[in-house]
Amino acid sequence: MANLEQLLEQHFGYSTFRPGQKEVIEAIIEKRDVVALLPTGMGKSLCYQLPGYVFNRPVLIISPLLSLMQDQVEQLKRFGEKRVIALNSFLQMSEKRNVLQHLGQYRFIFTSPEMLKNSQVQAAFRQAQFALVVVDEAHCISQWGFDFRPDYLKITDWMDAVNRPPILALSATATEAVVKDIKAYLHMSQPFEYIHSVDRVNLHYDVVQLEKPIEKAPWILAHVLKTHGPGIVYTQSRKKTAIYTERLLSNGIRAAAYHAGMEAEDRQFIQQQFLAGQLEWICATNAFGMGVHKDNVRQIIHDHIPSTVANYMQEVGRAGRDGQDALSILLYVQKDEDMTKFIITEDIPQERHVEQYLEYTGREENPAVMLDMHQISETGFRVLSYWMQRLAPQEVQQKLVDIRLSKVSQVDEMKTMVTAQKCIREQLLHYFGQSLNEKPNQCCHYCGIEYGVILKEREHLETLGYMPSWGERLSVLLPNI
């Protein structure tokens, strides 16, 4: 077997491994299942890219986003790899057929969990004998599988019959409960686990309690005007991304909105501008962030309570990847959590949906009638179908109740972290089943922090000379909200 350091140098031009990479790669080469939790920006993808050059069978990577697949394909191509393809809905029928017929000629194949449903894909994959299957951003199994993208729970369904390839689950942030879900749904037994510390000493966590929701926008504007970015404002609705953006723009701050209702092209453009430093602030929903590799983000502002501590961790974790100080601020008004709870439970199917589903199946009608009659959302219907196909109706009722309770209690955990009057860093680590080694000087709201120590003050001339054109301001307000 080739020396790993040689392969690293030869294919990627690095001379040494980062922490964790070598252990993970060795376990993969020994054909073990692996769960690897590595910090973002610490070369997670190398953990499957390098083994791709050790094996002579293809590596399959399951990725949550089309844009992420695209990025990774491009990255590999930049390293000179040509035998790489993204198998997704961007391909024409004929291209797809062609790729499936010649799977063996690729070294890296990227695809989505939904693609695995396709029977042609399944047939081709059974033939392919992958050397390794990678589940990238594996926390999605737990975060999205139960109530949003059930195909995340079915990844191993098509594999068990055949000679199941080893699986590598990759993530930056997963709690013990999430790791448990990952292992269960990927049918892993005795995987090798590499888990890094989630503590980020250069991140400083502030909480700002306000009296009324209406105070949030002026607070954010005033704060942005006296500090500096780059930064991300996370908000709860698409509409608010536009409102905040307009406020910042009209005060001379280069900002843009970002949410899932925008055209893919616009989203990509805005992300690129942010990466290139042409935008200082992004006002976004939780659609923004996955796959955004910008190392000098200095601030994250939440205008609301995120739906889970894990989401909070991921979102604040997008700051300070360069190791320099970064500030995270969460604005809180009493009862903010009610809105969060409403949003995350709204789509979960209700008791009556289970009854309706049965009714339509009983009459030998397709239960999808429910969709036509607008009695359930598309997401809700897919989730309901998943559980109805696997559990008895009574169990489905119970499952839906459990999902609801679990979602609500996760919001409560987040609220507790914000309001418990205890060190936020310690609470975060505790949530991930870890403990604190050393508390940094500037720690969190409850230990005491000063913005002036963490951030430099804004130099007024630097940005106030900039005024956006009407076109730019309109384009913020008008995109299909």
Next chain:
DNA sequence: CGTATTTGCGGTAGCGCAAATACGGTGCTCTACT
């Protein structure tokens, strides 16, 4: 569930208020229609 916007009401019209209504996140794929 809470907030922001629209509608409804009184009553020589216009406008101020209260009540009613609308709205709220994350992504894949396929298919039929424009």
